[in-house]
Amino acid sequence: MGSMTGKAGLVTGAASGIGRATAVRAAQEGARVLVSDLASARDAGEETVRLIREAGGEADFQACDVSRAEDQQALVAGVVERFGALDFAHNNAGISSSGQLLADIEDEEFDRIIAVNLRGVFLGMKHQIRQMLRGAGGSIVNTASNAGLRGVRRLGAYTAAKHGLVGLTKNAALEYAEDGIRVNAVAPGTIMTGFARGVTPQRLKQIMKPQALQRIGEPEEVAAAAVWLLSEEASFVTGATLPVDAGSLAGW
Numbered sequence: 001m002g003s004m005t006g007k008a009g010l011v012t013g014a015a016s017g018i019g020r021a022t023a024v025r026a027a028q029e030g031a032r033v034l035v036s037d038l039a040s041a042r043d044a045g046e047e048t049v050r051l052i053r054e055a056g057g058e059a060d061f062q063a064c065d066v067s068r069a070e071d072q073q074a075l076v077a078g079v080v081e082r083f084g085a086l087d088f089a090h091n092n093a094g095i096s097s098s099g100q101l102l103a104d105i106e107d108e109e110f111d112r113i114i115a116v117n118l119r120g121v122f123l124g125m126k127h128q129i130r131q132m133l134r135g136a137g138g139s140i141v142n143t144a145s146n147a148g149l150r151g152v153r154r155l156g157a158y159t160a161a162k163h164g165l166v167g168l169t170k171n172a173a174l175e176y177a178e179d180g181i182r183v184n185a186v187a188p189g190t191i192m193t194g195f196a197r198g199v200t201p202q203r204l205k206q207i208m209k210p211q212a213l214q215r216i217g218e219p220e221e222v223a224a225a226a227v228w229l230l231s232e233e234a235s236f237v238t239g240a241t242l243p244v245d246a247g248s249l250a251g252w
Contacts, residue, residue, distance in 0.1 A: 001030065002028065002029030002030035002031075003029045003030070003227070003228070003231035003232065003233050004026050004029035004030045004031035004088070004227065004230065004231055005029070005030030005031075006030065007026075007030070007031045007032070007087040007088055007230075007231075008031065008032040008033075008034075008079060008082075008083035008084065008085050008086065008087050008088075009026070009031060009032075009033065009034070009079060009086060009087050009088030009089050009090070009138070009230070010033070010034040010035075010036055010075055010076070010078075010079050010086070010088075010089050010090070010128075011023040011026070011033060011034075011035060011036065011089075011090040011092060012036045012037070012064060012066055012075075012090070012091055012092050012093035012120075012124065013036075013037055013066075013092040013093030013094060013143075014033075014035040014036055014037055014045060014048050014092065015035075015037035015038075015041035015042075015044035015045040015047075015048060016037075016041075016044055016048075016193070017191070017193035017219050018092055018143060018188065018191065018193065018219045018222045018223060018226070019037070019048075019090070019092040019093065019143075020035075020044075020048045020051075020219065021218075021219035021220045021222065021223035022090050022092060022222070022223040022226045022227060023035050023048055023052065023059065023090075024048065024051055024052055024055070024057075024223070025220065025223040025224060025226075025227045026088070026090075026227050026230065027052040027055065027057030027058070027059060028055065028057065029227055029231065031057075031087075031088070032057075032058040032059070032082075032083045033052060033057070033058070033059045034059070034060055034061075034062055034075070034078055034079045034082060034083070035048045035049050035052075035059050035060065035061045035062075036061070036062050036063070036064040036075055036093075037061075037063070037064070037093070038063060038064070038065060039063035039065075042061065042063060045061045045063075046061050048061070049061050058083075060078075060082055062074075062075055062078045064093075066091070066093045066116060066120030066121075066123065066124060067115040067116050067119060067120050067123070068123075069123050069127075072120075072123040072124050072126070072127045073127045075124075075127075076127045076128055076130075076131050079131075080131065085135055085136075086128060086131045086132060086135065086138060087132075087135075087136075087138045087139070088138055088139045088140070088141075088230045089124065089125075089128045089138070089139075089140045089141075090140075090141045090142075090143070090226055090230065091120070091121045091124040091125065091128075091140065091141070091142045091143065092142075092143040092226075093116065093120060094116060094117045094120075094143060094161075095112070095113060095116050095117065096155075096158060097109065097113055097154075097155055097156070097157045097158040099154045099155070099199070099203070100154060100156075101154060101156075102156040105156060105157055109157060110157040110160075113157040113158055113160075113161050114157065114160070114161050114164075116161075117158065117161035117162065117165065118160075118161040118162075118164040118165055118168075121142050121165050121168060122168055125140060125142075125168065125172055125183070128140055129172065129176055129181060132176075132179070132180075132181050133176075133179055133181075136180060137179060137180025137181045137182075138180070138181055138182075139181070139182045139183075139184075139229070139230045139231070139234075140172070140181065140182070140183045140184070141183075141184050141185065141186060141226045141229045141230050142165055142168070142169050142183070142184075142185040142186075143185070143186055143188070143222075143226075144162050144165050144166050144169070144185040144186065144187045144188075144241055145158070145162045145187055145188060146187050146188070146189050146243060146245040146248050146249055147159045147162050148162030148163050148165055148166045148185075148187055148241070149163075149166065149187055149241065149243065149249055150249065152207075162187075165185065166185060166187075166241050169183050169184065169185040169239065169241060170239050173238040173239030173240075174239060177238055177239075182229075182234070182235075182237065182238040183238060183239065184229045184234070184237060184238060184239065184240045184241070184242065185240070185241040185242070186222055186225050186226050186229065186241070186242050186243075186244055187241050187242065187243045187244065187245060187249075188217065188222045188244050188245060189208075189211060189217060189243070189244065189245025189246050189248045190204070190207050190208050190211065190216050190217060190245075190246070190248075191216065191217045191218065191219055191221075191222060192216045192217065192218055192219065193219060204216075208246075210248040210249075211245065211246035211247055211248045212246055212247030212248070212250055213246035213247055214246075215246065217244065217245075217246060221244060222244045225242055225244045229242065
């Protein structure tokens with residue numbers, strides 16, 4: 001019996017990185033998972049499904065642009081249609097910024113980052129919570145960042161979105177605790193995802209400088225924390241933002 005046995009839910013941004021690792025880990029713990037990502041990432045999303053099925057788990061793929069309300073509503077409906085309930089959700093989909101100083105960020109880039117990283121989480125929770133209120137409650141985990149708990153140079157729009165996400169997480173936790181819905185966040189540090197692979201070694205060294213552990217984290221290390229928060233093993237935890245960041249927030 002795994003910590004997620006009998007549970008059904010969704011993971012966004014699950015075609016790769018932290019989302020894929022969380023979907024796989026949740027399935028390993030017994031959950032049925034609706035894997036979601038953009039339609040353009042369908043092949044990679046189906047690869048996540050294949051990994052789960054080959055390990056004996058149950059999963060399907062459904063495309064979703066998290067910035068679109070109709071896609072979010074359809075995603076929740078898809079979980080219920082396939083599995084009969086929505087017990088958990090991991091709002092993980094997000095995009096990074098181009099690394100400009102604040103005054104050099106294009107308006108369009110700022111708006112897009114807010115639309116995906118902040119509004120996308122709002123839309124996800126909105127429809128997830130509505131469904132959970134019809135059932136027996138549930139658990140939601142949002143992917144924040146250590147940039148949601150402090151400032152990070154050249155990540156102004158991303159930092160603003162992740163700070164907002166942390167605030168939404170706290171509010172949702174307060175407002176729906178008595179309805180049996182727990183809402184938490186994970187705050188990764190430097191993780192080996194597309195963002196880390198796309199920056200120069202010098203920039204990566206700069207980003208890692210505040211860490212106590214001087215290495216890049218693996219998506220599976222974040223997934224372990226996310227699935228714990230999603231599970232009943234964290235039944236007394238809500239409104240928390242859990243750093244998974246090699247000690248970068250601990251101090252210098």
